[in-house]
Amino acid sequence: MNPIYLDHAATTPVRTEVLEAMLPYFTGTFGNPSSLHAFGREARIAVSRSRDTLAGLLNCAPGELIFTGSGTESDNAALFGAAAQFGAERKHIVTTQVEHHAVLHACERLERAGFDVTYLPVDETGLVRVEDVEAAVRGDTMLISVMYGNNEVGTVQPIRQIGELARERGIAFHVDAVQAFGMLPIDLSELPVDLMSFSAHKLYGPKGVGALYVNKRIAIQPLLYGGSQERKRRAGTENVAGIAGFAKAAELAVAARQDNARHVAELRGCMIGTLTRELGADGFTVNGHPSDVLPHILNVSFPGVDTETMLMSLDLEGIxxxxGSACTSGSLELSHVLRAMKLPDAVMRSAVRFSFGYSQNFEQIRYAAEKAATISRRIRNRS
Known part of the structure; x- marks a missing residue:
């Protein structure tokens, strides 16, 4: 069996079609989009064409999209940009305890700058209650930030209901949709969202490029200064090849979204079914919401087998x-998401995230699940 990659929530391989879309902008069409000559105009056209493509897929105006260097930058730009724009009058932010660190660490930085942040709890499935969001809102609340689908356990949040609440109260609403884009339908013309973050490398595009949707109803201050790129909202020479790749990857992902989502959901079910057959229903625990979940993410605990041991053993088997989060996967700290869900210590210390890709097959998933079950039994029998 060839190596099996079950970490698509961390990053995905670049599709051949995406690479082909990018290649011209490394050599022949290499100009700076800000240059006035023909080389620059060709690059600028490529950026504009890519922006138009993404805007069409998301059903928003091209001018509402800002290209960034990553999903993390998009999150930071949303939070710091909103704080700079609205912070003179309102200094309260509402978020959740299970956000990506790009949001949580930004909020911590804003707290040190004099802002007040409410970190909402979640239930044992990782779901935030709309009632808790409403109760947390104050007269000086300027921003609510809640991710669409969790990157560790896959739980999908009630974004529409929270957005409607934010609109009623005149509060800006930011959504980290890095894991959701390409898996869930996103129509920004009818979704009550003001700011939304995206990243190319989660949907078979290149690393180093992201985007931030900024609804024309609001204005945010730029995070980076220097040039007049992105309508003076994000200084720095655009990553033309990366942007072209992002647009192509998004185009392919959205076109096949339903089929791909169905396929990875079936792979997820296959792994759960195989683990049940091998270990019994009591031999492992699935973490996250039972139904409101991203189809490509499966967080499983093997009580009695610590996470590091399982991951190292799987790696030796080529799996x-x-x-958990890609940005903390090198750390042995307990997941902040699982802690917020208040799961038993044995469950938190044995959690492993499997995340699936559209090109994988059931044989690979069954093999990986069987190996995980064998490792689990072997380690438990030693103790």
Whole structure:
């Protein structure tokens, strides 16, 4: 069996079609989009064409999209940009305890700058209650930030209901949709969202490029200064090849979204079914919401087998999995998401995230699940 990559929530391989779309902008059409000559105009046209493509897929105006260097930058730009724009009058932010660190660490930085942040709890499935969001809102609340689908356990949040609440109260609403784009339908013309973050490398595009949707109803201050790129909202020479790749990857992902989502959901079900057959229903625990979940993410605990041991053992078998967030997967700290869900200590210390890709097959998933079950039994029998 060839190596099996079950960490698509961390990053995905670049599709051949995406690479082909990018290649011209490394050599022949290499100009700076800000240059006035023909080389620059060709690059600028490529950026504009890519922006138009993404805007069409998301059903928003091209001018509402800002290209960034990553999903993390998009999150930071949303939070710091909103704080700079509205912070003179309102200094309260509402978010959740299970956000990506790009949001949580930004909020911590804003707290040190004099802002007040409410970190909402979640239930044992990782779901935030709309009632808790409403109760947390104050007269000086300027921003609510809640991710669409969790990157560790896959739980999908009630974004529409929270957005409607934010609109009623005149509060800006930011959504980290890095894991959701390409898996869930996103129509920004009818979704009550003001700011939304995206990243190319989660949907078979290149690393180093992201985007931030900024609804024309609001204005935010730029995070980076220097040039007049992105309508003076994000200084720095655009990553033309990356942007072209992002647009192509998004185009392919959205076109096949339903089929791909169905396929990875079936792979997820296959792994759960195989683990049940091998270990019994009591031999493992699935973490996250039972139904409101991203189809490509499966967080499983093997009580009695610590996470590091399982991951290292799987790696020796040629199977790549993760302990949670890609940005902290090299750390042995307990997941902040699982802690917020208040799961038992044995469950938190044995959690592994498997995340699936559209090109994988059931044989690979069954093999990986069987190996995980064998490792689990072997380690438990030693103790």
């Amino acid at each position: 790549a999995a993760a302990s």
